[in-house]
Amino acid sequence: MLFEVTPDTLDPARVVEHVQSADTGAVALFYGIVRDNNLGRRVLYLEYDAYPEMATKVMRQIAEDIREQHGVINVAIQHRTGRLEIGETSLLVAVSAAHRREAFEACHALVDRFKAEVPIWKKEVFEGGEEWIEGDLSPQES
């Protein structure tokens, strides 16, 4: 399993390569992306702050739960921090499984739990103001 919190551009090829093995028949990969609008306002950019040591620890706990519950093969998660422009990827979650159903369900469940539990926060800077979106611990698309 792979869990990273990084200021650098995320790497989809790397997370997919990480979860793949010879018995993998399906990979579900989720991209959380900065979009140009939220709550009717025009978003200019986002700033992500994190408690990295705890974030990777919580990610691991969630991934272990999900792996056991859904019978998937492997999991890799990357989250970016710092200033992200519209169109940039804030979150990647990859799940490998023998079959597509487990891969999809586990990946979706992982992203849901990620957003509720992992200590990462975002500040939305929009036309006319800025706000820490604290009700939603993670990316904008929730």
Place this chain on the structure above:
Amino acid sequence: MLFEVTPDTLDPARVVEHVQSADTGAVALFYGIVRDNNLGRRVLYLEYDAYPEMATKVMRQIAEDIREQHGVINVAIQHRTGRLEIGETSLLVAVSAAHRREAFEACHALVDRFKAEVPIWKKEVFEGGEEWIEGDLSPQES
């Protein structure tokens, strides 16, 4: 929307780039991958055959249905043909949406319908024999 049936290596970065736009908050990307076992036999490789002109037409019909039903932004699908080795990607399905739930649900539904309706077939070559897997129009992971 993008629909391709090709003998070449598939390109995940290209399908994701194709579906992304400034209002995209989530992309779900599915990989169908050749795995090393099926029905208890050791798989050596797969051969995919397709009716490409019809396959792309059916993909478009399915994608239009799904886009309307799930309110997603865009869809891109690539399927590979010919001989594929263990670990190679046979199918990519990318769906973009404002929010993660639509992206996941639409992508999963698209892959399900793809496998039931798109005229693409696979022959499994395993230790001791070979078989056209016709009950499952598409990749091995279903």
Place this chain on the structure above:
Amino acid sequence: MSTARVRLFARLAELAGTREADVELGEGLTAADVFAALADRYPGLAGFATSVRFAVNAEYVPNTHPVRPGDEVALIPPVSGGSRAV
């Protein structure tokens, strides 16, 4: 002479030993009739008379669909779900 082009795929192409064939069209021939003519030529196909599906000009059609000169008829191998080794 008026003909239709038939395309074969997957197992049916292997059994016939070809991916394409031309079939002469009589009056009022259907997709099923075209298949029967082809099964005469390629006996390996005969067992699929009730399980093959048809597409005409890249659209799924019923067995009774009429075939007209210049049409492209595709033989869509059966959805069997089975696990018979070939």
Place this chain on the structure above:
Amino acid sequence: MSTARVRLFARLAELAGTREADVELGEGLTAADVFAALADRYPGLAGFATSVRFAVNAEYVPNTHPVRPGDEVALIPPVSGGSRAV
């Protein structure tokens, strides 16, 4: 002197103007006590006394969790779901 290191994030770090602070530990201090000491120093934090969550050594803990010398206490900003513009 025995102290705990406190880490602040997101809105709380902005309000305090710092991402880290050391707090002196008296006998039997809890996470909530550490927060109160910090809110005295950084009055902008005071409004969060009932909504902040705590982690000690990177594990979520209740407000009443005892803090020991050398512990790392993290102030986890509230999950508000609200949409107040700052």
